[in-house]
Amino acid sequence: MSGLNAGACGPNKNGSVWGTERRHAGELMEDALTQASPKIWDTHKDANGNDTRVLNTQETEAAKEKLAAIRQAFQNWVWQDVERADRLVRLYNDTYNNLVPRTFNGAHLRLPGASTVITLREHQKRVIWRIIAAGSTYIAHAVGSGKTFSMCAAVMEQKRLGLISKAMIVVPGHCLAQMAREFLMLYPTAKILVADETNFAKAKRQRFLARAATGNWDAIIITHDAFKFIAVEAAFERGMIDEQIEAYDTLLCEMNKDDRLSRKRIEHMKEIMEAKLEGLASVKDDMLHLGELGIDQILVDEAQQFRKLSFATNQGDLKGVAPEGSQRAWDLFVKARYLERVNPGRALVLASGSPITNTLGELYSVQRYMALDALRSRGLHEFDAWAANFGETRTELELQPSGLYKPVTRFTEFVNVADLMALYRDFADVVQQDDLRRYVNLPAVRGGHRQIVVAPVHARFRTYQKTLAERITAIERRKGKPQKGDDILLSVMGDARHAALDLRFVGWGRAGEGEDSKLDLMIRNVFSIWQESAQNRYTNPETGQPYAQPGAVQMIFSDLGTVGAQGKRGFSAYLWMRDELVRMGVPREQIAFMQDYKKAEAKQRLFGDLNAGRKRILIGSTQTMGTGVNAQQRLLALHHLDVPWLVSDIIQREGRIERQGNQNPEIQIYAYAQEGSVDATNWQLLERKLRFIAMAMSGDRSIRRVEDLDSDGNQFAMAKALASGDMRLMQKAGLEAELARLERLYAAHYDDQFAVRRAVQQAEREIAWAQARIPLIEADLAARVATRGEAFSFETERGVITEREKAGAFLLAQLRLAVRNAQEGRWTLGRIGGFAVTLDAINRQRFIEDRVVTDAGLSVAFAHGTVDITVDQDTKPLGLVARIENLVLRLDGELADTQKTRDEATRRLPAYQARLGAPFRDQALLDEKRNALAELEADLAATSREGEEEAPANDDIPPIAEEDGVPNALRDAA
DSSP, X not given: OGGGOSSOOOHHHHHTTXXXXXXXXXXXXXXXXXXXXXXXXXXXXXTTSOEEEEEOHHHHHHHXXXXXXXXXXXXXXXXXXXXXXXXXXXXXXXXXXXXXXXXXXXXXXXXXXXXXXXXXXXHHHHHHXXXXXXXXXXXXXXXXXXXXXXXXXXXXXXXXXXXXXXXXXXXXXXXXXXXXXXXXXXXXXXXXXXXXXXXXXXXXHHHHHHHHHHSXXXXXXXXXXXXXXXOOOHHHXXXXXXXXXXXXXXXXXXXXXXXXXXXXXXXXXXXXXXXXXXXXXXSOOOSOOTTTTTOOEEEEESGGGGOOOOOOOSOTTBTTOOTTOOHHHHHHHHHHHHHHHHSTTOSEEEEOSOSOSSOGGGHHHHHHHHOHHHHHHTTOSXXXXXHHHHEEEEEEEEEOTTSXXXXXXXXXXXXXXXXXXXXXXXXXXXXXXXXHHHHSOOOEEGGGSOEEEEEOOOHHHHHHHHHHHXXXXXXXXXXXXXXXTOOOHHHHHHHHHHHHXXXXXXXXXXXXXXXXXXXXXXXXXXXXXXXXTTTXXXXXXXXXXXXXXXXXXXXXXXXXXXXXXXXXXXXXXXXXXXXXXXXXXXXXXXXEEGGGOOSHHHHHHHHHHHHHTSOOEEEEOHHHHSSSOOOOTTEEEEEEOSOOSSHHHXXXXXXXXXXXXXXXXXXXXXXXXXXXXXXXXXXXXXXXXXXXXHHHHXXXXXXXXXXXXXXXXXXXXXHHHHHHOOTHHHHHHHHHHHHHHHHHHHHHHHHHHHHHHHHHHHHHHHHHHHHHHHHHHHHHXXXXXXXXXXXXXXXXXXXXXXXXXXXXXXXXXXXXXXXXXXXXXXXXXXXXXXXXXXXXXXXXXXXXXXEEEEEEEEEEEETTEEEEEOOOTTOXXXXXXXXXXXXXXXXXXXXXXXXXXXXXXXXXXXXXXXXXXXXXXTHHHHHHHHHHHHHHHHHHHHHHHHHHHHXXXXXXXXXXXEETTEEHHHHHHX
């Protein structure tokens, strides 16, 4: 890598400039190429004497810093040469930036067989024509855009044109009846087979599949849950599983053997695949599989529920993207690949109003479903290659509930977004909410956006937050993993969220005490809107006549406080809302809980009651009411009682009211927050994420980078912020994490200065040693006498010996004589090649045997030093002389090696001297973070003192609801 060749990348640079003592440059280069994050582990003995591995945070941070330096050096180097830069730009553009968006226009479609009462809009005809012309398509149309009609028409037109023979439409369970009803509404003569709760029961499943296989159906409509029971050809799935196992094996071979956690994760995923393989072998092949049913296209509604597709990666600790995946997603992937053989290019049509639920990283799975061949042709079919091209990650060491640090990697930015979205739009037909307003009449939102209603904080809420803080402190101080029954962070966070909703969830609140929760505020707002809209009139779109009953409809979303919470926490927001509204004057029969309507027929009756005005208030969760609820005709107001986790939850929730068919010209959307909690901040975070995703999806080619906001931050920081309601604690946690990182780098810099100082001293010693040694070797060369061939001679006091064997025999005889006679001293036995061969003998007393022994040896005296010659009982005369001659001949090599040592040390020394005493490069940032943290801590301390002054006396604090001395909230969490 030429970009790293700043002088020479010798051993010291390998372990100091571009690497560390524990992770040399070669290993870090491998990390960079494989998208791995370096982890340095120490091994200790535990109390039982077993080896325990602990992450060395300082060495890991230092290795990460060197890896960042390598990457930056490469980035700097790669663009320095104009010819190379041009070649790389051309290669990139030819590989990724080479898609011209294809335009589709379905205005010419007449849709034979479709009802003339229904008129499809421009965007619907466009996507229908796109599916006909291009095949597999992702219908990424905003909620309420009419995806159901688009899918039905696409099926019927493809069948009419002979492009498919039988389609299977897969929908969520609560959307089954609606899909069937709207299919027949658009195509009254269509032959459809619907797998509802009765005809797909286990006892009737085989009969249903037989009907599906033998009938000439236009479409078979089935639920997400039932879809898993339809198998594919076992041999095909075995092949796909073998391919995935092979990918895991390859990854294990390439992975660092010391990274046991990552290896364990990959091995676990491999075991899951092997279990699937064993499961296939044990399954009786007595059910009709997908191919035998005659299915040649699958259409999936609410496709975001299949986003978790497993894959092999070297970045297993990457937050936001789960490589483990789900069985549901794998099942769809296998079936789509199977049908790709049957009907190439038309196997799969996906549809979703929220194709991205939380991060752009989900696009990898979407592309594997829809454009796997396109990924392979660009070398992006492996996740690590995809992430390297389109994502920038950051790895931080985060404190875990166990008290240990763990490296956590997150996407911080998505890069080359324009090219990523070009690949996405090559198969996706995108209609965003703003785009939808061009095609349909949508109601205006009062105030232009959702309104946040804040409940004022009160002393009782602040006091409860202190108990949460104490629980968190106890968890932080706990050593080791939590045991069964121990308090955990998840319990604290759950209690904090419930307390922000209403303190009665945690046994701290009482009704009618004048301390309004956001739940109480919402109830009054709902009642006020119910009163004001009581005389609003609406028209039945099917008959054109006014409905008999007036009054607008409202929806309330809350994922917390369901009816089931009554038994778990002793309080239910759902029941309290209903009872309070009834007490205020709302007829009980006008209020409905979505969870009470489980079957498709019951749901349709409910929707009819809402549209007709017989029901006017519907309460439900994101899971039960977020999708498939088309009851918008009278929907005037939507209320978010709690803050959902995912961006897609917001899209799906608000898609119930902001959609075509709503007869209210203006609608109201409310989000409720408890002052002193993190509700408002979480709403802002979701809005920002929604804005960034919309920006990426817009198709604007000028957008190259998009920030990826991560709401899943440090667990302790999030718990403290939830417990206290003070987002400054999140900021404090961020500062502490950054400060800890900088201090680890400072410690690594301090250690590096020691290493540099040792390197300077070593280089200076090597130079001095070489400078003194070179003249002496040169003198030896000048004194050297040739001994090659017949020129050999051994000069002794008794004369010259010209035969090598006799010379060797003489030397060995003198050595053995000295040992036998216990002689002591040093004698020069003669000269070979111009240098004296000496004998050294020393008498030593052996106390065990109580006798004197003589240690004797031979050596050759050179000007640059004396060299000993090893002699033992097996030494032969010729071998001994050959060793001496080799020492004489080796003088040229000795001179070259010594000169090389001097030159290399001379070359290294200035670089090390330049680094010696160098200040910590991030010292200013370190000081800035220290000051910022000190100011923030002072601010928090001042706030805490103010809170203590305002806190009520102990007599005013209600007792915690207990049973057997254990707080109910803690017992429920445990």
